[in-house]
Amino acid sequence: EPEVTQTPSHQVTQMGQEVILRCVPISNHLYFYWYRQILGQKVEFLVSFYNNEISEKSEIFDDQFSVERPDGSNFTLKIRSTKLEDSAMYFCASSAVGELFFGEGSRLTVL
Amino acid sequence: AQSVTQLGSHVSVSEGALVLLRCNYSSSVPPYLFWYVQYPNQGLQLLLKYTSAATLVKGINGFEAEFKKSETSFHLTKPSAHMSDAAEYFCAVSAGGSNYKLTFGKGTLLTVNP
Numbered sequence: 001e002p003e004v005t006q007t008p009s010h011q012v013t014q015m016g017q018e019v020i021l022r023c024v025p026i027s028n029h030l031y032f033y034w035y036r037q038i039l040g041q042k043v044e045f046l047v048s049f050y051n052n053e054i055s056e057k058s059e060i061f062d063d064q065f066s067v068e069r070p071d072g073s074n075f076t077l078k079i080r081s082t083k084l085e086d087s088a089m090y091f092c093a094s095s096a097v098g099e100l101f102f103g104e105g106s107r108l109t110v111l
Numbered sequence: 112a113q114s115v116t117q118l119g120s121h122v123s124v125s126e127g128a129l130v131l132l133r134c135n136y137s138s139s140v141p142p143y144l145f146w147y148v149q150y151p152n153q154g155l156q157l158l159l160k161y162t163s164a165a166t167l168v169k170g171i172n173g174f175e176a177e178f179k180k181s182e183t184s185f186h187l188t189k190p191s192a193h194m195s196d197a198a199e200y201f202c203a204v205s206a207g208g209s210n211y212k213l214t215f216g217k218g219t220l221l222t223v224n225p
Contacts, residue, residue, distance in 0.1 A: 004154070031211060043155070043201060043215040056212055091154060093211075100211050102147075102155040 002026045004103035006092050012109045016081050021106045023075045023092030032075045033093040033100065034067065036060070043091065049075065082110045113138045113204040117216035125224050130174075130189040132219045134202030137183065144185040145203040145213065146176055155201065161185060172196065197223045 005024045013019050025032050034046040047057040049067055066078045075094075079086055087110045093100040118133040136142055146158040159170025166178040172195075176187045185202060199220050203213040 033211065035213075035215075042217050043203075043213075045212050045214065048212055093155075095211050099145075099157050099160060100213065101157075104152070104154040 004092055004094055004101050006103035006106045010107045013082055015110055019079045019082055021077045021090050024073050025075055025094030029094035029096045031095045034077045035091040036088040038088045084110050086110050113214040115202050115204050115216035117202050117219050119219055121220045123222040124192045127191050130192045132187040132200050134185045135183050136204045138204055140206050143205045146187050147201045149199045192223045194223050
């Protein structure tokens with residue numbers, strides 16, 4: 001069964017460092033998303049991406065964040081200069097029509 | 112704008128007992144509603160969804176949910192809990208159509224006791 005894959009599963013970084021989280025969406029999907037879940041809190045929408053551009057973003061998704069689809073398969077989330085409060089589980093998702101398929105998440109720990 | 116409230120951050124039931132996880136929503140447009148399940152160290156898996164067709168929706172693993180517009184609710188039920196149902200359950204709402212910007216509730220952790 002096709003699935004969304006995310007790497008790394010866990011990354012530990014120092015505050016101020018750049019982080020790139022990678023996602024391989026399901027191959028025929030056209031819509032891509034990043035969500036995050038801070039420990040003990042809700043899963044929150046960050047950004048949606050369609051046709052090689054951001055279609056919607058939340059207020060969380062400030063200038064420190066960027067997304068890119070550098071080739072035909074990967075979808076990346078970059079955090080330019082990490083803060084302690086960026087520590088969370090980051091979920092990638094993709095959809096064609098009908099439902100979102102989520103990856104298993106990348107846990108980011110910022111020290 | 113949409114929001115979701117899940118009543119009860121933790122629900123504990125005995126194996127074989129009824130499972131009832133509560134979800135109330137707020138939406139300025141006719142909503143699409145979803146229940147997701149998250150097993151430990153795994154991603155979010157769709158259990159079922161309501162997209163303006165039948166109000167009683169059946170999902171995987173014997174779960175179902177009923178959309179009640181008058182009560183703005185979308186509670187998740189299962190007649191008989193199984194040990195394998197122990198997980199965290201998230202209710203989510205979207206504005207519908209091709210918009211899958213989901214607004215999630217805080218989640219309910221379901222514990223199933225033998």
